[in-house]
Amino acid sequence: DTEVTQTPKHLVMGMTNKKSLKCEQHMGHRAMYWYKQKAKKPPELMFVYSYEKLSINESVPSRFSPECPNSSLLNLHLHALQPEDSALYLCASSDLAHTNEKLFFGSGTQLSVL
Amino acid sequence: ILNVEQSPQSLHVQEGDSTNFTCSFPSSNFYALHWYRWETAKSPEALFVMTLNGDEKKKGRISATLNTKEGYSYLYIKGSQPEDSATYLCASPPQAGTALIFGKGTTLSVSS
Numbered sequence: 001d002t003e004v005t006q007t008p009k010h011l012v013m014g015m016t017n018k019k020s021l022k023c024e025q026h027m028g029h030r031a032m033y034w035y036k037q038k039a040k041k042p043p044e045l046m047f048v049y050s051y052e053k054l055s056i057n058e059s060v061p062s063r064f065s066p067e068c069p070n071s072s073l074l075n076l077h078l079h080a081l082q083p084e085d086s087a088l089y090l091c092a093s094s095d096l097a098h099t100n101e102k103l104f105f106g107s108g109t110q111l112s113v114l
Numbered sequence: 115i116l117n118v119e120q121s122p123q124s125l126h127v128q129e130g131d132s133t134n135f136t137c138s139f140p141s142s143n144f145y146a147l148h149w150y151r152w153e154t155a156k157s158p159e160a161l162f163v164m165t166l167n168g169d170e171k172k173k174g175r176i177s178a179t180l181n182t183k184e185g186y187s188y189l190y191i192k193g194s195q196p197e198d199s200a201t202y203l204c205a206s207p208p209q210a211g212t213a214l215i216f217g218k219g220t221t222l223s224v225s226s
Contacts, residue, residue, distance in 0.1 A: 098211070
């Protein structure tokens with residue numbers, strides 16, 4: 001199984017809502033990532049988890065809260081988002097959090113904040 | 115901040131044409147260069163990870179070269195097919211042990 005599964009595929013939420021994005025992989029990878037991608041822009045790194053511990057937080061606003069409950073799961077909790085947070089949120093994993101390791105991506109969650 | 119630049123932004127070719135595009139990155143403190151293919155409505159898929167100057171990698175009709183001294187990588191597609199239509203992203207980490215910084219991509223469209 002070389003898949004990274006993300007749910008939901010689409011999400012519409014209001015600015016006062018609380019929602020969560022989920023990501024799952026069963027490849028035994030020890031590193032998991034959240035990227036944000038807006039139209040016509042490259043994916044931007046948000047968070048990196050290595051061995052279930054947060055290792056990189058790219059100065060992301062606190063309205064985004066990542067969680068890694070176990071080595072296979074990665075969540076992104078959303079609260080009080082702004083319309084400018086509307087984007088495609090991509091999850092990825094790699095065997096290790098190392099620059100030579102290729103990333104395996106999910107197909108993303110398209111988020112719209114109204 | 116690492117700048118990874120890709121050109122051209124988009125490209126349209128006919129089936130059977132060969133094509134290539136460029137990824138540029140700072141030549142100092144090089145660690146690795148990744149290429150990904152991203153088809154519409156699918157997940158980005160890794161094509162190559164390259165680390166050594168002069169590296170050449172090949173996967174079917176797609177190949178890539180790496181020049182770390184001058185800071186560029188070329189991706190070549192021989193005999194383009196409609197199924198090659200996708201956005202091709204390159205990425206490089208700014209420091210060892212950090213995550214990838216992506217370029218904006220080259221969007222390839224192949225007409226039959």
